Amino acid sequence: MRRVVITGAGTMNPLGTDIASTFEAFREGRCGIGPLDIKDVDRLSIQIGGQIKGYEEASHFNRQQLALYDRFTQFALLAARQAISQSGLTFSGELADRSGVVLGTSGGGLTTQDENYRAVYEEGKNRVHPFIVPRLMNNAAASHVSIEWNLRGPTFTVATACASSNHAMGQAFNMVRSGMSKVMITGGSEAMLCFGGIKAWEGLRVMSKDACRPFSATRNGMVQGEGAAVYVFEDYEHAVARGADILCEVAGFAMSSDASDIVTPSKQGAARAIAGAVKDAGVALDSVGYINAHGTGTAANDKTECAAVADVFGHHADHLMMSSTKSMHGHLIGGTGAVELLACIMALKDGVIAPTIGYEEADPECAMDVVPNEARDAKVDVVLSNAFAFGGLNAVLALRNLN
Incomplete structure (x- = not known):
């Protein structure tokens, strides 16, 4: 089994449009959640979200490209540009044949879908653009990343609701670890902040109208966000041979239903997914120093996640730090695990633990060190990133400093 490392990272999210600005926002405990600026927002009972403000698609893509790119694809392409640029890789010959793309998304081109439902059902139009299907299909982002960088190896999309990104990154990890691929571009993207996307989530009665407060006794629901994060997962020996700057090692992965x-x-x-990731990484339970929690801010998720962590880690749970960055950027659904992995990299690389902001009052059912409200300097060598989806699908990644 080969070792797998991360040699590039990029992001578009409500806190920043690159890694540096996102890390800065994590350190400052900045909130990227605010009033939504979308069509018909007045018809929604939920009017806040983690929206990427000031984004102008025409500044990044030409008209021909925009005819093909839904918002979720645009975010994925911009994040991939950053990640691949940082990695210093170019793809040709055998490397192109052994490099691929696995991205997670839950809704795919929901903005495109929403706009065209309006056109047909509300405005009475009988024709839609011929590229609507290529825009809205869930694999659009992965396919366009593959096309733009000549990635001719395994390429596909994973859709497992809120665990999509973690499942995608887990598959990419196993492909590199097994030797099937030398390099995999992986992560996730979501752009669900459109009228239909929010209206659907309203029906679940799990949304907050004011803020995302994970683990706080005063929490009252989740808040949606949008964005993407993309990584370069690379065979360790390949990375070392070319003198790559390594961010950290992907050490383990597990999933459960x-x-x-x-x-x-x-x-x-x-608990099975958490324990499985630790076991797969080949590390001791007490070596884990930080967990980026799924931490949605709903009553059921937060107490269940804390109970699962306590079951797995026993007395060591009292010494673990576990924070939810959804309090800052919102729940990016299929893209959320990818953006949250940035907090894990920051913890390992910079020794800074991103906080859970909005924390107001302790909940005895969430009796963990949730790093409330302010970032913390702390040296950690092994971290976990949790993702638990509707449908009961769980995916956990383990990262560590390169030894």
Whole structure:
């Protein structure tokens, strides 16, 4: 089994349009959640979200490209540009044949879908643009990343609701680790902040109207966000041979299914994925110093996740730091695990733990060190990133400093 490292990272999210600005926002505990600027927002009961403000698509893509790129694809391409540029890789010959793309998304081109439903059902139009299907299909972002960088190896999309990114990165990790691929471009992207996307989530009655406050006794629901993060996962020996700057090592991955309820989370299912990732990484439980929590801010998720962590780590849970950056950027659904992995990299690389902001009051059912409200300097060598999706699908990644 080969070792796998991260040699490039890029992002577009409500906190920043690159890695440096996102890390700065994490350190400052900045909130990227605010009033939504979308069509018909007055018809929504939920009017806040983690929206990427000031984004002008025409500044990044020409008209011909925009005819093909939904917003989620645009975010993925911009994040991939940053990641591949940082890695210093170019893809040709055998390397191109052994390099691919696995991205996560839950909704795919929902903005395109929303706009065209309006055109047909509200405005009465009988024709739509001939590229609507290529724009809205879930694999659009992965395909366009593959096309732009000549990545001719395994390329596909994973859609497992809120765990999509983690499942995608886990598949990319296993492909490189097994020797199937030398390099995989991976992560996730979501752009669900359109009228239909928010209206659908309103129906679940799990949304907050004012803020995302994970683990706080005063929490009252999740807040949606949008954005992408993309990484270069590379064979360790290949990276060393070319003198690459390595950010950290991807050490382990595990996934599980609750097999119990379509929306209610299971402590046992989450615990199996957490324990499995630690075991797969080949590290001791007490070596884990930080967990980036799924931490949605809903009553059910937060207490279940804390219970699962306590079950897995026992007494060491009292010494673990676990924060939810969704409090800052919102829940990016299929893209959320990818953006949250940035907080794990920052913890390992810079020794800074991103906080859980908006924390107001302790909840005895969430009795963890949730790094409330302010970032913390701390040296950690092993970290986990949790993702637990509707449908009972769980995916956990383990990262560590390169030894």
